[in-house]
Each structure stands twice: as structure tokens, then as C-alpha cells.
Amino acid sequence: MDEDIVEKLLDPRSPLNVESLLDTVVALVTDLKLPVLMRMKNIDLFVKRYQSVVDELAKARISYKHFKQLKVIGRGAFGEVQLVRHVETKKVYAMKLLCKEDMMKRSDSAFFWEERNIMAHADSEWIVKLHYAFQDEKFLYLVMDYMPGGDLVNLMQMYETSEKWTRFYTAELIEALCALHGMGYIHRDVKPDNMLVNRSGHIKLADFGTCVRMNENGVVRCSTAVGTPDYISPEVLRNQGQDAEFGREVDYWSVGVFIYEMLYGETPFFKDSLATTYANIMDHENSLKFPEDVVISENAKHLIRSFLSSVDKRLGRNGVQEIKAHPFFKNNDWTWETLRNATPPVIPELRSDDDTSHFEVMTTESRRETTDGFQLPRTFNGNQLPFIGFTYSNELSPIQKLKNGLMN
């Protein structure tokens, strides 16, 4: 077998890689194993021949049963995040489940590729790492770093965040966005919910479902306004529907909202209704107010105004250096080079490796037990096809080990 095919089989980014090919066999047998289809001889024989292969694969590949579910620590539109412990290694992870049926029903089954690829390939201390991605008939699973410090929403509820604290978390957010933009992605939903605290107190970006790749000019053409109302930039709002272009500056707008929220305890444009909130964002020149009863420095006000401005005047449009040079970040505790080694404002107190005290307790039990999965379709509709190639492991596959053995 010539060399470059072997390369493709082993390259986690190649659609030809072994995991994708195995996903294909499993998906095909799963989608064909319908009574109505099994009446056809070819299908009946194929499924009978490959069912044993699929069963063997299910045993050999990573699956849900390799993990012990400890607690549900988060919920999102299409699933939940569980704290789990790997049965063999005893290591603790955050495992995100995304329900295939929900995605198929709302024909929304492509957003998870960015999440998978960014966390798999980032190799950055600012981005939550993906250890494994796998799937079964009902769910996609993302096995990621557990971030025991919880998210910054929780931290802002627990503590009064001073300018000193705001300087630290904003600087870490800027570095994290730098890493993500450097990979060619815009986040589009930057908010404290997506900033998680690790055991040392430093933050990482998480939840990349709204990310989108920039083109070679560093812009994105897409019409759907994605993101959370309070943090969404005017240019994304204005261009809803039309095909407009926007760039990484949309994330810098959200940084401005985040700084305001850390210092004032509320977001600048939020009003009782969505329509009013949008109207305030569109009219930010007039609606942005700094409450008199909270004293903040002129540098902080200036920085907030520089981010919460129209895109042609927004700080960061000429590159991240002009953000880093802003006087608000001047301090005696860290420099941009030493930031990741500086002592964070809050170091989570943890009693054990599975301590979930920094997450709010989830009342209802896991969706996994209560989801009944697809009702049997009437004919072949390729329910499993959109998910082929999702499976990933950051460990060497048996073939890689073999190849490395042969090479050296």
C-alpha cells in the first residue's frame, strides 16, 4: 500500500482516516437495519454479514460504557454536559452529549464540526481540550477537560469583581480570542458562560458551536444572526437575513459587554424585552450609559467605549496589539507575557478531583436515560450519515502504534 494512502488513513484530519471509515460501516448498517429494507435480499445479506463486524467494532472502540457518569453539570439546546470518570484510567472529564434526534428534527446537524475540530486541534492552554469524540445511535459524545472552577457567570455571582479582577479575566479572554482567531475562527458567542476556570484559576474558552471559519480576507459571509442577544454586535444584528460580511471585531464587541458586566453587575443594553435590547444595541451611541452610583476609572470607561463602538471605529480592528497597549491593562502584577503564570484572583477550593461545588446543581436526571431515540423511519433516510467522521481519539490508534513501531 503506497505511503501516502497510509498517511491519509492515519491523519485525524483526513476524511479517509480509519475512524471515519469505521464510522461509515457502522452508520450504513444502522441505517439499513430496518424491517422494511431487510425484505430486500442485497440489504438483508449485507446487514447480516456486517452486523458481527459492527458488534466487534462496538466492543473495540471507545464508548459511553467506558465512563462512569458522576453528575450532570450543564445543559444546552441539544444536550447536556456530565462529569464522568474513565473506568480504566480513573481520570475525570467533562462529557458533552448532543442528541442526534434533536439535531435531525431541526435539521441542525453541522454546528458541532467546528466544536470538534477546534478542541481537537487547538493545542492551546486557552482552549478546552478534546480527549475523545465518539458516537452511538442516539448521541454524539465530546470528552473534554473538566474545568472544576466553573464558569465566570458563577464567579461573578459569588464575588464582587473589582477592576483588578476585571483586568485579569479580560486579558485572559483577549489571549484566548487571539488563539481562536489565530486558528481562523470567529467565536460569535463570547460571554461569561463560555469562559471556564481550571483548577489553577486560569480560564479557557469552551462551547464552540457558534464558531465559523474566516475566509482568506479574515471575514465571514453568513446571514444567520447567531449568539446571545445581550452580547451580539450591531453589525451582526443589522445584517440579519442579508448576506453580509463581518470579522473578528464581533468578538471584541462582546469583550466590551463582558467588561461592563464585570464592573456594573449587569449588561449594558439589556432591557425587559428582546426588541428593546436590540434597539439599544443598534442605538448604542445613545443607549450606552455608565451608572453614576458605581465608580470606575476613566481608563475602564474609555476601553468599554472603544469596544462598544461601530465596527469601523472599534478597538482591535487594526490588530490585537492596539488592545494590549490600552492603558487599562497597565498594572504591577503581570505582563502579557507572564499572564498565564500570574496568580489568578480566585483559586478554586476543591475537596476532590470530582468536586462539582462550582457548578449549579442540576435537578432532573440525565437526558441519556430518558431519550427514546429515533422512531423507526419508514425507509432509508440516512439519519446517521451527517455524523460520519465525528469519532476522534487523541491517543495513538493501534495502527499508528504499529506504524511507529515499523518506522523506528
Ligand SMILES: CN(C)[C@H]1CCc2nc(NC(=O)c3cccc([C@H]4CCCN4C(=O)Nc4cccc(C#N)c4)c3)sc2C1
Ligand atoms: C442554532 N444552531 C446553528 C446551533 C448553534 C450552536 C449550538 N450549540 C449547542 N450547544 C449545545 O446544545 C450544548 C449542549 C450542552 C452544553 C452546552 C454548553 C452550554 C452549557 C454548558 N455548555 C458547555 O459546553 N459546557 C462545558 C464545555 C466544556 C467543558 C466543560 C466543563 N467542565 C463544560 C451546549 S446547540 C447549537 C445549535
